[in-house]
Amino acid sequence: MFRQTPIRTGAGIALIAGLAIHASRGGYFDREIVIEIAILAMLAISLDIVAGFGRMISLCHGAIFGLAAYGYGTAIVKFGLPPSTGLVIGIALAIAFGALVGAICAGTVGIFYIMATLAFGQIAYVLIFESRWLGGDDGMTGVRRMDLSLIGLNMRDSLTFALVCLAVLVLVYIAAAVVLRSSFGRTLSGIHANEARMRAVGINTRMHKTAAFAFSAALAGIAGVLKAQHTMFVSPELLFWTLSGEVLIIVILGGIGTLIGPAIGATLLVLLKHEVSHYTVYWHVVVGAVLILAVLAGGRGLFGEFEYRLARWRARRRARRGTGGAADA
Numbered sequence: 060m061f062r063q064t065p066i067r068t069g070a071g072i073a074l075i076a077g078l079a080i081h082a083s084r085g086g087y088f089d090r091e092i093v094i095e096i097a098i099l100a101m102l103a104i105s106l107d108i109v110a111g112f113g114r115m116i117s118l119c120h121g122a123i124f125g126l127a128a129y130g131y132g133t134a135i136v137k138f139g140l141p142p143s144t145g146l147v148i149g150i151a152l153a154i155a156f157g158a159l160v161g162a163i164c165a166g167t168v169g170i171f172y173i174m175a176t177l178a179f180g181q182i183a184y185v186l187i188f189e190s191r192w193l194g195g196d197d198g199m200t201g202v203r204r205m206d207l208s209l210i211g212l213n214m215r216d217s218l219t220f221a222l223v224c225l226a227v228l229v230l231v232y233i234a235a236a237v238v239l240r241s242s243f244g245r246t247l248s249g250i251h252a253n254e255a256r257m258r259a260v261g262i263n264t265r266m267h268k269t270a271a272f273a274f275s276a277a278l279a280g281i282a283g284v285l286k287a288q289h290t291m292f293v294s295p296e297l298l299f300w301t302l303s304g305e306v307l308i309i310v311i312l313g314g315i316g317t318l319i320g321p322a323i324g325a326t327l328l329v330l331l332k333h334e335v336s337h338y339t340v341y342w343h344v345v346v347g348a349v350l351i352l353a354v355l356a357g358g359r360g361l362f363g364e365f366e367y368r369l370a371r372w373r374a375r376r377r378a379r380r381g382t383g384g385a386a387d388a
Contacts, residue, residue, distance in 0.1 A: 074323060090218055094224050102325075108239070111315040114168075117303065124280075126153055131293075146284055150281060184298040188298075197294075200292050312324040
């Protein structure tokens with residue numbers, strides 16, 4: 060069951076504050092990095108909900124992300140709708156696709172679930188790639204950002220857009236934490252622990268898994284819509300399975316089932332990619348080595364390993380205090 064511990068809260072506050080300061084004091088490139096981190100972190104949190112708490116390893120979250128971006132872009136470019144309507148359409152498209160995938164794949168487990176979600180993701184990718192109306196492999200240009208001038212926000216300004224993305228990241232995390240702490244979230248954790256037992260007590264596990272996947276898709280859709288606004292361009296690359304694989308790496312690297320760990324993993328991956336690529340084109344090797352070390356350390360990820368070691372240190376302290384008190388008595 061998910062617990063929002065003080066350590067997780069502190070880590071989240073420190074992460075958001077650090078990124079906000081980096082964006083405020085840095086230049087245009089620094090703000091672009093913060094935006095990239097925020098969007099990837101949202102996508103990683105959405106995947107952690109189903110993978111870390113529902114044991115549903117998905118390789119189609121990149122497709123959900125891309126479909127939301129295309130839904131937003133198509134509404135604006137092809138139909139001339141306002142960005143606010145495009146926002147609703149993009150997220151709704153992500154939820155519909157996520158619910159469809161979740162409902163069909165709910166009866167499978169393990170490698171079969173992974174391959175089924177991969178197949179759905181590739182189907183979506185091919186349909187977008189082959190559609191000349193949507194621009195095919197050339198993508199779609201002319202995507203506009205939302206106009207928030209009524210509340211004093213200029214979304215064309217890189218700093219404003221970066222801070223808005225961080226604010227949305229906070230809201231996404233809070234929404235995920237609230238759902239996971241609810242009775243629905245506890246049921247999902249029970250399905251993760253023993254699905255057969257949950258079915259035996261009368262829980263409709265297929266419905267819960269489908270609903271969890273749809274909620275996860277909604278959060279991924281929010282990230283996709285922000286991605287379309289960030290680049291003001293969408294292409295089939297957003298739907299390719301490699302993006303899903305990259306997000307899965309982020310979740311494992313940060314700590315699957317911790318919720319804040321994936322956000323930390325996204326930050327680390329993006330910073331590694333940009334910093335190491337200054338010195339060598341083989342930055343993937345460095346990222347791979349870090350991932351291997353994280354897995355060999357116990358498979359808990361960086362933040363998960365930190366929590367584990369902190370808990371062990373506290374347990375040893377309590378044990379020593381208990382031994383000392385018994386000796387004094």
